[in-house]
Every structure is written in C-alpha cells, then in structure tokens.
Amino acid sequence: MVEIKDLTLNYKKSVLTGVNITADKGECIGLLGLNGSGKSTLLTAIAGIKKPAAGTIKVGGKVGFVTQENALIEELTGIDNLMMWSPLSKKDILKALTDSEAAVLKTRDFIDLKVRRMSGGMKKRLAITSVILEHPDVLLLDEPLAALDIPAKKDIISFIDTFKSGGGTVFVASHSEDIFAHCDRVYYLHDGKCEQLPEGQSIAGALNV
C-alpha cells in the first residue's frame, strides 16, 4: 500500500502542495492534470527518486516505475533488455513471459526483435514487462497509453486489471479517459493542488476543455 500525507513537492518553478492519497493493495489510482501540473513529479517522489519538500510518503513493498520515456537500449533485442535488469536466466524469463501476469502484454511475440525496430506499443509493453519481472508491489505508470494504437492500449489496460487482481497497487498518470475507467479513484492536479475527482465528473470537464 501507499500512504501520502501532506506532501509538498518543488518541481521546475512550481510547487505541488497538500497531496494526501492512500492506496491499498489491489487499488488503481489515476493522476490527471494538464502538462506541467506535477503528475510525473509526484510519481518520481513515490518511487523515492525525488525527495519531498514536506510531508511523508510511505510505500509498503517494492516499487516498479515505468517512466514516460522508456529506459530501453535501442541496439539490443527485447530479451537482452529484459536480461539486463533481471537476475533471472533467459530460460526463466521466457517462461515468465508466458506464465506470469506479464503474459497479457504478449511480449513473447516480439522478444527477439531489436528495440529500434519495435513500434511504440511494443516498446511500452516491453518496458512494463521489464519492470514486472522484478515483481513490484506498487507499479507506477507514467503516460502508459501515450501515442499507442488501440490493440496496444487494450493490452496495457488488461494488464493493469490483472496486476490489480493479483494484489498490486497501481498509480497511473495519464490524459486518457480509457484508463481512468479502470481506476478506483482519480486525483486531479491543478494550480499546485491535488484533489480527488468527484465520481461521475468527466475528464474533459475537470480539465475544463
């Protein structure tokens, strides 16, 4: 689980204050906001990369963070990228790709391709798989559906559901309405504040567009 209390974060030239979020096991929290509203910064703070100016963040368990820009090495193949971070052998990784929750992502289909030859959707699924192989308890996804086609979006949303049902906690920052439908709560970040979006309010309405 994740417990954020009275959090204040300084980022770029802005400040995000009064963040209070609690997420239990098996819950998905959506973070909504315009560009530069502090969504990625908040995820970075939950991951423990960025120190908060004030307040506390308690995370129970291991954190996996899939950043907006992928951390893949373009000249290597998919399997090489997975082996780079994972202590598992190639054989075990290949097995995990079909037997574990990562199977939903269908990474096994393109695992031998070099990353530079992969589509955006393949890269995103590979990046998530790479993180999942480390068995995180809390998964942070930053814009996981950005610039993806419909099948890739469907695969990633299915994966989020699978991960949740396995007892994992998910934080997802996005602009996509599709993904928020699968979130238990959505928080709206604006003007340096973080407020829970009332149930039933549309995203377009929240963003005032």
Place this chain on the structure above:
Amino acid sequence: MFKAYLKRILLFMPFVLCYLMAFGFAALCIVTYGDAFLFKDKSSFSAVRLVCYLPGDSDLNDLGLSLVSKIDSVKETVIIDRVDTEEEVYDIVGNGEAIAGVVIPEGFIDSVFTGENMQATVVYRDGGTFMEHAVNDLILTLSNLLGTGQSVIRTGYDYVNQTGYSSSEYRNAMDRISEESVTYVLDRNRLFDSKDQDALQVFTLKEKMTASYSLFLLMMSVFVFAFFYKGNSSAFMTRAKLSGYKPFSIYLIETLSVTFMMYLLFLVMYGALYAVRIHLNFKTLVFIIPVLLLFSAVITGVCYLLKKPTAVAFTGFGAGIVVMYTAGGLMPLEYMSKFFTLAAPFNPMYYVINYTLEVMFG
C-alpha cells in the same frame, strides 16, 4: 548489466571503426607528411652557378669534379657547369652569367703526384652581394684545402725519395693511397660524425605529432561514444536506481566500457602506425590505459552533465580542439607564438601529450 554492456560494445565497434577510417586516415597523412609541410622552406635553396674548365689529360679531374659536386653543402647550393675552354671561364664570369670559375691547368694531376704542385686558377669578381661573397669564400676555402692536400702528397713524395723507392714504385703506392683516399672522402662520416639538426628536428616532430594526433583521434571519438551512453537518460537512471544500481555504478560501467572500446581503437591505430613503419614501444599497449581511462572518465562526465549526445559531441569537438591546440598537440609549439609556448604548461593536456610521447617512443 555487464553482459548487456559487453554486447553493446560489440554492436558499437563497427561505428567506432568507421569513425577511425574517416578521421584516422587524415591524421595518419598529417603525421606521415606533416614534416614536409613544416620544413618545406628549409629544404629549398637558391642555387648559384660556377663554371669550371678541366683538361682531358686525367680521369681524376672528372672524378674530382664529381666528388665536389656531390658534397652535400655544395650540391644544394652551387650548380657547377663544365666548359670546354679556359677562355670561356673568363668570358662567362666576366659577363656575370656565373658567379665564379675554376681553371685547372694541363698536367695538374701529374704535378700533384710528382710534387710539382701546379696551381689551379680561381676566377671571381668582387662580391657585390652576400651570396657572391659567400661563394667566393667557399671557393677559397676549398682552394686552401686543395693546397693542403697537395702539401701532404708532396711530403709523401719527399719521404719516398728519401727512402730510395723508384718512381714507378712511388706511382703504384700513390695510386693505392689515392684510391683509399677517394673511398675515405666518399665515406667521410668516418672522420666527421655529421648530425643534421633539421633531420633530428623532423624526427622529434614526427614522434610528437604521432603521440598528439593519436590522442586527438581518441579524444574525438566522443563523436561516436556520445551515442553509447545511457547514463545521461533520466529514464534509464531512474530504472537503474530502482533496480539497485547506484548512479556511480552506472558511471563506472560506462567509463570502463568506453575505455575498453578506446583501447580496441588504439590497437587498430597501433597496427596502422606499424604498417607505415612508425614503431611504437610495446609497453605503450599497457601504459596508454591510464590516458584512456582519463579520457573516457571526462567524456562520460560531460555526457552526464549535458545529457544530449549531439551537444556532447560538438562540445567535445570544440573543447578538444582548443585544449589540444593550446597544448601544442595540433601544431608544434615551436611554430606558434610565444604566448602559446608560455601558456602550454598550464594546460593539463600538455602533460598528457608528453606522457604519451614518453610512453610511445621512450
């Protein structure tokens, strides 16, 4: 992580070798032919003309002229033209077509061997220019040397007479001695150990340029290596941190990877230099490693600071040229203004070049 980086190194090497092909050839040409450009002014001399009349009564006349013409200090400076008559010598020198002339009289060689010692005539004009004065002095010096030679032979002649040898025995002995003398003159380094300061300078210059251009090539490989780093990507570093790798570990792995690639690059350069007969010390293969480590550590650091590979490549290129130039690595300091000579010791690259020079050539 190590396995992945090893694989990346293997995949990256073709790009590194392409870089070497492009820049290495140019550097090799500069190292091989650079001295020709730098020393061009010193190898071109203005020639003056001398005329010489030699009678046809002895082959030794021709041999003597040939020997004089081949003396290094003469052949680069003086053109000696042989004329058919004694009068021509006076005419040509008189009308200024030649700076001086030499007339060897009939029976000159025989007179040397009989001890008569006839005099050769040197025809010259009052030197109007420095060049004419210098040539006149040279001719008179040669004339004095010839006179000294004649005196030595005359002494030998007197000595032989005193010991009662016949004239024919004397001629035989003189023939033998003159043959040996000719050999001796041709190989006169036995007497004078000549040191051509320009040749030494050319050699030192080649060594220094080989060292500095090798370093420059390694340094400019930043153009390729800037695209190798991942540690400058915040996404990659976030991933690494969450997987338990400290930023310094990534910095270290990348520095060592680039050092390894630079070393492979250096091995190719070592072989290429060997092929053009520039032989580096064998120990260079070991002692170059600290230099490579230093270079890759600095380049990796710049990569982490600037983040964008193209920014790193062009900053590395610009900074590399400035640092190498001011350290005398691109152009020898001797050819640069005094400011650079005085400033060079304050540039760390100056010491890196000197270290590499020492390691490569001892």
